[in-house]
Amino acid sequence: MLMSRKEFFEKSGKAVLAAGALGAGFAGMGASGCASSIGPFKLTYKTIRLHLKHAWTLSRNTSTYKDNVFVRLEKDGIFGLGEAAHNIRYNETLESTIQTIELARPIVENCDPWTFVHVGEAIQNVCQGQTAAKAALDMALMEWIAKKLGLPFYRFLGVDPKKAPRTTYSIGIDTPEVIKQKVREAEPYPLLKVKMGGPNDEEILEAIRSVTDKPLRVDANEGWKDKELAIRKIEWLAKNGVEIVEQPMPSSMLEETAWVRERSPLPIIADESVKSARDIPVLAQAFDGINIKVDKAGGLQEALRMIWMARSLNMKIMLGCMISSSLSITAAAHLSPLVDYPDLDGNLLITNDPFQGVRVRDGWLILPDGPGFGVKGTF
Numbered sequence: 001m002l003m004s005r006k007e008f009f010e011k012s013g014k015a016v017l018a019a020g021a022l023g024a025g026f027a028g029m030g031a032s033g034c035a036s037s038i039g040p041f042k043l044t045y046k047t048i049r050l051h052l053k054h055a056w057t058l059s060r061n062t063s064t065y066k067d068n069v070f071v072r073l074e075k076d077g078i079f080g081l082g083e084a085a086h087n088i089r090y091n092e093t094l095e096s097t098i099q100t101i102e103l104a105r106p107i108v109e110n111c112d113p114w115t116f117v118h119v120g121e122a123i124q125n126v127c128q129g130q131t132a133a134k135a136a137l138d139m140a141l142m143e144w145i146a147k148k149l150g151l152p153f154y155r156f157l158g159v160d161p162k163k164a165p166r167t168t169y170s171i172g173i174d175t176p177e178v179i180k181q182k183v184r185e186a187e188p189y190p191l192l193k194v195k196m197g198g199p200n201d202e203e204i205l206e207a208i209r210s211v212t213d214k215p216l217r218v219d220a221n222e223g224w225k226d227k228e229l230a231i232r233k234i235e236w237l238a239k240n241g242v243e244i245v246e247q248p249m250p251s252s253m254l255e256e257t258a259w260v261r262e263r264s265p266l267p268i269i270a271d272e273s274v275k276s277a278r279d280i281p282v283l284a285q286a287f288d289g290i291n292i293k294v295d296k297a298g299g300l301q302e303a304l305r306m307i308w309m310a311r312s313l314n315m316k317i318m319l320g321c322m323i324s325s326s327l328s329i330t331a332a333a334h335l336s337p338l339v340d341y342p343d344l345d346g347n348l349l350i351t352n353d354p355f356q357g358v359r360v361r362d363g364w365l366i367l368p369d370g371p372g373f374g375v376k377g378t379f
């Protein structure tokens, strides 16, 4: 039976009213959910020394342990956790990390977590740099939010954990004998990332190739200071089963890197050249992709902005890490379905991991499905 115009408007008016009531109900639930977040957050932190299986050598330094700062943000009986791995390359020390956390304490403790975008911006603005400390705070806040909503962080982001590509396992610079041993220990990992950029690159590759023919990715950590040298190295690597080269030249040598990239048979990825989203557009002329690290970005929120920025410029994305526990690595792993080359192995290089979280099976990252980051353990 056909409805008259009057009947139609009466009925649809009722439907609109009903939908409005439903909406108001949801809004009320949301509001009451937020309103239950009364009172300030309690922020605590602790430094934990993480011991390395092997001395970790890059083209610039060697270390046998890392003192990371673990952050806990608690409210309403729920806590979110974060981790800061300070990096001397970016003028960060243990002391400056703790100072930055203290500087941000009033912002974090008194924040409305449901305005986390603004809180994230305020944390970024407490000082210049010191992104590891800011990352730990942002991480803890984002985990608290996901836990409060009862969701794994990947669900909160709306990503499918099964879409994460395989991750790499890193081999630091060492003597040929130790490198061979490291490669044997890396047997369960089908992709290796090799640190180069020192005086014995040829020796390193020879040692690796005497043990395995797995695909390799090479990180020169700014070690090649001359463009002719860099392109010679890359051409040689391309003939030896290397797929990607990361940061061949110092970050200050952008023009020379662009020259190398034009001639390079392999994709060139920026690491030390890029920290935040605003660094990316100018790099598109010299690099094929970027390496995002949550510690370098200053948090998960900035890491996400970097992902969207790089994608908009048609750049490849590597998701890297510092030497960290499974807390920080698992937090980053929740972003891995959005990237091309996960490189999340910092937790596999330490002997006293205080946390359990993401696992690696045949190179595939397997995310835990508990609320927040889903890690087990606390401090």
Ligand code: MG
Pocket: 219, 221, 246, 247, 271, 272, 291, 320
């Ligand atoms: Mg790197």
